[in-house]
Amino acid sequence: MTVTAWTAKEVARKVLDRSPLFILDVRNEDAYADWKIEGYTIDYLNVPYFDLLDGVEEIMDKLPKDREILVVCAKVGSSQMVAEMLSDEGLDVAYLEGGMKAWSEYLEPVKIGDLKDGGELYQFVRLGKGCLSYMAISGGEAAIIDATRMTDTFLDFAEEKNAQIKHVFDTHLHADHISGGREIAEATGATYYLPPEDAEEVVFEYAPLENGLEVKIGDTPIAVQALYSPGHTIGSTSFIVDNTYLMTGDILFIDSIGRPDLAGLAEDWVGDLRETLYSRYRELSDELIVLPAHFMIMDELNEDGSVAKKLGELFEDNHGLNVEDEQTFRDMVTKNLPPQPNAYGEIRQTNMGKITPDEESQREMEIGPNRCAVR
Amino acid sequence: MNADKILDAKGLACPMPIVKTRKEMKDMESGQVLEIHATDKGAKADLAAWSKSGGHALLETREEGDVLKFWICKG
Numbered sequence: 174m175t176v177t178a179w180t181a182k183e184v185a186r187k188v189l190d191r192s193p194l195f196i197l198d199v200r201n202e203d204a205y206a207d208w209k210i211e212g213y214t215i216d217y218l219n220v221p222y223f224d225l226l227d228g229v230e231e232i233m234d235k236l237p238k239d240r241e242i243l244v245v246c247a248k249v250g251s252s253q254m255v256a257e258m259l260s261d262e263g264l265d266v267a268y269l270e271g272g273m274k275a276w277s278e279y280l281e282p283v284k285i286g287d288l289k290d291g292g293e294l295y296q297f298v299r300l301g302k303g304c305l306s307y308m309a310i311s312g313g314e315a316a317i318i319d320a321t322r323m324t325d326t327f328l329d330f331a332e333e334k335n336a337q338i339k340h341v342f343d344t345h346l347h348a349d350h351i352s353g354g355r356e357i358a359e360a361t362g363a364t365y366y367l368p369p370e371d372a373e374e375v376v377f378e379y380a381p382l383e384n385g386l387e388v389k390i391g392d393t394p395i396a397v398q399a400l401y402s403p404g405h406t407i408g409s410t411s412f413i414v415d416n417t418y419l420m421t422g423d424i425l426f427i428d429s430i431g432r433p434d435l436a437g438l439a440e441d442w443v444g445d446l447r448e449t450l451y452s453r454y455r456e457l458s459d460e461l462i463v464l465p466a467h468f469m470i471m472d473e474l475n476e477d478g479s480v481a482k483k484l485g486e487l488f489e490d491n492h493g494l495n496v497e498d499e500q501t502f503r504d505m506v507t508k509n510l511p512p513q514p515n516a517y518g519e520i521r522q523t524n525m526g527k528i529t530p531d532e533e534s535q536r537e538m539e540i541g542p543n544r545c546a547v548r
Numbered sequence: 549m550n551a552d553k554i555l556d557a558k559g560l561a562c563p564m565p566i567v568k569t570r571k572e573m574k575d576m577e578s579g580q581v582l583e584i585h586a587t588d589k590g591a592k593a594d595l596a597a598w599s600k601s602g603g604h605a606l607l608e609t610r611e612e613g614d615v616l617k618f619w620i621c622k623g
Contacts, residue, residue, distance in 0.1 A: 226567060
């Protein structure tokens with residue numbers, strides 16, 4: 174029977190459309206337990222490829238006949254091999270081109286909405302890693318917030334939209350993924366902004382992202398206003414775009430809040446985090462639509478694949494915004510934290526420009542799930 | 549570390565380092581040690597997991613530049 178190669182984009186479509194899918198993940202058990210393709214309508218079987226070298230007969234009765242089967246491995250070789258063995262046994266199967274590496278790097282652009290005086294706002298959903306980036310486009314100009322290292326996606330998208338990238342922002346110095354901000358700015362001549370408090374050790378030129386900074390894009394100006402909101406890092410800054418959208422970076426997520434420990438200063442920053450979440454954000458309009466820099470679980474995705482919710486609803490539903498007692502809050506965000514992201518120290522060094530790992534090493538550093546939040 | 553046999557799996561992508569290791573090990577006696585050289589970074593986790601599931605002992609792992617070296621004792 175046939176073997177088909179699916180791209181990460183095709184798999185993303187199935188995840189977002191909630192198509193029934195069966196994934197045979199042939200990576201080793203630790204890798205699978207750490208991180209896999211998530212989706213509501215996916216069933217899984219994990220059998221390492223090296224246990225299948227003598228044949229796939231033993232797993233044949235565990236595979237469904239009535240739904241599509243996708244074989245997944247780390248890169249591609251093993252999944253292709255297993256897919257061919259299954260095909261020889263009479264099954265139609267697919268394998269994921271580029272494996273989990275490709276999955277980790279795929280970005281799905283989702284339109285968030287039209288801006289008031291023309292222009293559009295897009296969210297780039299990195300399904301495999303939970304990173305969210307943004308591009309606001311108006312009158313032939315674009316601003317990007319929290320770009321990931323897959324810079325071609327952003328450059329190509331802007332070109333498709335006939336927009337020139339003018340401003341590139343990072344809400345903070347990221348510790349879980351490598352920023353593409355500097356590279357995009359260098360490629361386009363755009364200005365790259367970083368909060369100076371996070372950038373003390375940065376070894377390249379950047380524009381300071383400070384409270385109250387306002388840039389405009391397009392002929393009909395769209396305001397992008399910076400709002401100092403420390404806590405995840407000391408420099409963390411939010412953005413209000415078009416008086417409608419609140420980009421919260423890694424401070425506030427849909428179903429969780431930011432963790433203050435990734436730069437090693439949980440005890441110092443917990444007060445800032447509380448102040449931002451319980452005072453600064455409280456002063457903003459409930460009608461603002463929160464657009465975070467990450468999601469952790471599929472439940473945070475809306476039906477259209479976007480990750481966005483009104484600030485007022487988050488004040489109602491998000492547990493991290495509803496801890497009355499300050500000491501309880503303090504304990505919650507400093508004790509029993511989830512494991513820190515893979516290679517977070519090296520990732521910070523890379524984002525400061527102190528080390529320049531090759532692409533392969535950058536991929537390795539980013540392997541694994543997102544772990545920026547406290548739930 | 550002394551090895552009874554050396555397998556050069558440099559430049560080979562997954563699944564080949566394991567496929568070749570497995571083949572070599574079949575011809576070896578229990579207690580003998582196979583030294584494997586590989587460049588695929590995935591080999592590190594996979595050889596460890598494979599050894600464990602096959603009852604072999606991964607005695608040592610070393611990184612020398614781009615080359616990963618493994619010593620596995622047949623179980």
